[in-house]
Every structure is written in structure tokens, then in C-alpha cells.
Amino acid sequence: MKKYSNSYHRTVNLKHVSLLIGLGIISIVVIIGAVWFLYRTLFYDPFPEDASMTKQAGNLTQEIDDEKGWMVRYPVFDDAAIDDSISQIVDESKEAADADQQVVLDYRSKVVYDHYISVLFKETVKSEDQEQIVYRSVNYDKKQKQLLKVDTILRNQYSQDLLDGAADNDVKAVEINEQNVLIYLDGQQTKTIDYSKNKEYIALTDPNIPSLYQKEPLTVEKTKEIDPDKPMVALTFDDGPNPNTTPQLLDTLKKYNAHATFFMLGTNVKYNPELVARVYQEGHEIGNHSWEHKDFARMTDKDEIWANYQKADDAIFEACGHDPTHVRPPYGSVSELYNKVVNRDSILWSIDTRDWESHDPKAIQAIIEKYVNDGSVILLHDIHIDSVEAMETVIPMLQKKGYQLVTIDDLYRYGKI
Numbered sequence: 001m002k003k004y005s006n007s008y009h010r011t012v013n014l015k016h017v018s019l020l021i022g023l024g025i026i027s028i029v030v031i032i033g034a035v036w037f038l039y040r041t042l043f044y045d046p047f048p049e050d051a052s053m054t055k056q057a058g059n060l061t062q063e064i065d066d067e068k069g070w071m072v073r074y075p076v077f078d079d080a081a082i083d084d085s086i087s088q089i090v091d092e093s094k095e096a097a098d099a100d101q102q103v104v105l106d107y108r109s110k111v112v113y114d115h116y117i118s119v120l121f122k123e124t125v126k127s128e129d130q131e132q133i134v135y136r137s138v139n140y141d142k143k144q145k146q147l148l149k150v151d152t153i154l155r156n157q158y159s160q161d162l163l164d165g166a167a168d169n170d171v172k173a174v175e176i177n178e179q180n181v182l183i184y185l186d187g188q189q190t191k192t193i194d195y196s197k198n199k200e201y202i203a204l205t206d207p208n209i210p211s212l213y214q215k216e217p218l219t220v221e222k223t224k225e226i227d228p229d230k231p232m233v234a235l236t237f238d239d240g241p242n243p244n245t246t247p248q249l250l251d252t253l254k255k256y257n258a259h260a261t262f263f264m265l266g267t268n269v270k271y272n273p274e275l276v277a278r279v280y281q282e283g284h285e286i287g288n289h290s291w292e293h294k295d296f297a298r299m300t301d302k303d304e305i306w307a308n309y310q311k312a313d314d315a316i317f318e319a320c321g322h323d324p325t326h327v328r329p330p331y332g333s334v335s336e337l338y339n340k341v342v343n344r345d346s347i348l349w350s351i352d353t354r355d356w357e358s359h360d361p362k363a364i365q366a367i368i369e370k371y372v373n374d375g376s377v378i379l380l381h382d383i384h385i386d387s388v389e390a391m392e393t394v395i396p397m398l399q400k401k402g403y404q405l406v407t408i409d410d411l412y413r414y415g416k417i
Contacts, residue, residue, distance in 0.1 A: 047071060047106055050122070057109040057117055070097035072105040075119060082117060082140040085147060089136050093123055101127040110177075113208045115143055118176040120184075135184040137173035144217055150174050153181055154193065155203045155323055156313060156344075162193055162201060176204070200314065205321040212314060213321035223283040224257055228414045231374035232404040235260040235391075236349065237382035238289055238328065241268055241275035249388045250282060256395045258405035260284050262382065263328040263347075266291035266312030273319035280320040285407035287347065288312045288324040297333040302341045309342065326408055347408055349379035356381055361390035368394055372401075375416035377408065 046064065058075025065071075074090050077083055090105065097103040104124045111117055117140040125132045139148040146152075150171050159166055166185060173184035181202075183191040195202055195210045202211035226232065240246045240262060253260055262279050264286060269276050280286055290296070291311040299305050309327055317323050326347045329338065334346065351371045353364045364387060368378060380387045398405060411417045 053106045053108045057111045069102045070094050075109050085138045112176050113206050115206050116176045120175045135173040155201050158201045212318040218281050221283045232406045233376040234408050235378050237380050238263045240382040241272045242383040245385050245388045246382050249382050252391045258395050261408045263287040263289035265289050266315045269315040276319035285409050286324050288327040293330040295333050296329045296338045297335040305341045349377045351376050351378045355387040359386040364390040365394050
């Protein structure tokens, strides 16, 4: 009986030990799983290690979808203007992934001189037999609250002179740095544009960045909203600015909340930079009317044609930190050579007031009233006091007829020309 009892107790103890061992193993597995889960959640970074992808600006956001084959991370700035552009890049990366290729989108970000936000995206597309890297970018001016494209970072002629004639669509990304701009071209080629060596090509306006306008950017008055369903016309003024007449014209335009386009001569810009700045700040458009009003149709040297516009561009940029978008050839005179050389919109007119001939405010108004239509481009000259005084009656007449007085750029934006 005692022998049986000892055997029974040994059997029970072995079962307890086995149970405890099993529970211990299960507990270890659970603990290891929990630790691994916490590690993956809090510390593990599934993105490929890339020390160059430094993140100095924006709140990092990360998304992974193993089934669809994409991993993306991107910054959020709580500013719709920049966040919407970033979202577009992120969405395009997600859409590029499929069963045959995985997409990894990473980025680096920085704030340059507390003025510009620069975000460079590196998209890696992996398939079974190859890997492709594509760079894209978003750049944002915090002071002027606008997105920056390559042609608002670098001034005209940058492509021909600095990028060996590369086309606009060859530029895949632009990264703003403190000493330079880094251009990412098609085929993963890069080009570094140093500010100090190329200041005449730099469109960024900041006291720390060498350029022809090394100052704080000018503020621009908020303009009246335009109703695209209502008729609009563009008053355009040539040959200024003139310190004896242009200020009065600006006062009249402000009085009636009207806007105009000023096609300026470089020679007049040079001696009246403060007027150029005022025109720009009051929300008007500045156009290029050449350096000294020579007849382009008579020019046989392509360099002379371009230099006339470029010299005026430089003077305008130096005065206000802004390059003209549109040009107007003196006399409206062009040639086959001109059309080959000048790759910008040359703006002529649909109504010639011949104000330079009549010097009569009533005659000027009569011509405008007779021929005006939706989308009309009206030719005037702000160097003539008669033309300036005519605006005191022309502008209210046009507004009474329901016309909005806008810039050439506005006419393009709303499909009027």
C-alpha cells in the first residue's frame, strides 16, 4: 500500500512539471511576440536605410500596404497649398505599384533661411529584374505663400545657359539649398547651380541669396476676385514708366479698383525703379517692351534681338524681384528671325487708340467705346498725359458696361485670348 502511494505521487508531480513547462514556453512565446510587436510598432523601420533622406521640416507620416506593394512616407505641414501638392505625388506613387513591382517613396526636407520649404522625394520602383529611381520635388515660399516651379526659382535663359539647352520636361526635381540649387534631370543626372557664381539667373528673393534683387520680396496687394462668367478687357500701357504721368495713372486705377498691364522700356525702368516697384506692389502686371524701343523687324542678329529683351528683364527684376511673363515688340513689328528667337508670348492688341496721334481724351474714349468686346486688348501709352487723363472717364464707362479691367495674364487664365 505504501509502495503504491509513492508511485502515485511521482506520477502527479511529473504532470505538474510538464504543465508548468508548457505554460512557461507559451508565456515566453507570448512575451517574445509582444516585444517584437512593440519593437515593430515603435522602433522598427521597414524603409530602406538612406542617410541622405534627412527630415528637418514637416510632420512625418508613414503608410504601408504590403498587398498592393507600396510603402510611402511624406511630410505634412498643415498648409493646404503645399500639402495638396505632396498628396498628389504620394497618390501617383501608390498608383504605380502593382503585383509586378513594389514602390518605395521616401523624402528629405528642409527650411532654407526661414523662407523656403524644400521637399525632395525619392521614389524607388522595384521589379523582379530591375530597380528604377525617380526624383520629384515640392518647393514652397512661406513669405509669399506660393508654390515654386523651376521658372520661379531660376530666371529666363537658365535652361539654355546653365543646363545645356535641356527642355523644361527634362527637369524632374529642384532642391533649394543655402548655397545652391540642385537640379535633377532626366536619367538621374544632377546639376548644381551655385548662387554666388550665377546670381543673374537666380529668381529667389532673399537677402541671404545672391541675385540681382538681393532683398526681402515685395508684398503685393490682394486683387479683386474676377468673375470668369463676366466680360473682361485689358488696358495696356506702353513705353513707361514716366515719373510725370505714371503715378497719376496708378492713382486713377486704384480709385476704380482696376488693374492694367504695363509694357515697360528698360531704359525708363533703369531710372525709375521705385515706380516699377509700385506698379508691381499694386497688383498690376509688368511686361517687357524691350530695352530702347528699336524695331525688331530690322534686326538681323539673333543675339541683338534677345539682348534687347534680356537687358530689360534684368532691369525689371532688379527693381521689383519679378520677371515679366509677356513681351511686346515695339511697333508690333516682328520678323521670321524674331519668331525663331523669341520663345515667349508676344502680346499685340485688338484696339489701337492711336493716343500718340490724337492726344485727345474724347477721341481715345470714342475709339474704345466703339470697338470694345469681351477679351479686348487696348493699346495706350502712360507717357502721354492725355491718355492718363482719359482714364478718368474711360474706366467708369467700361465698368458701367459690365467689363472687368484685368491684366493680360488674367485674359490667358480665363481663356479670353
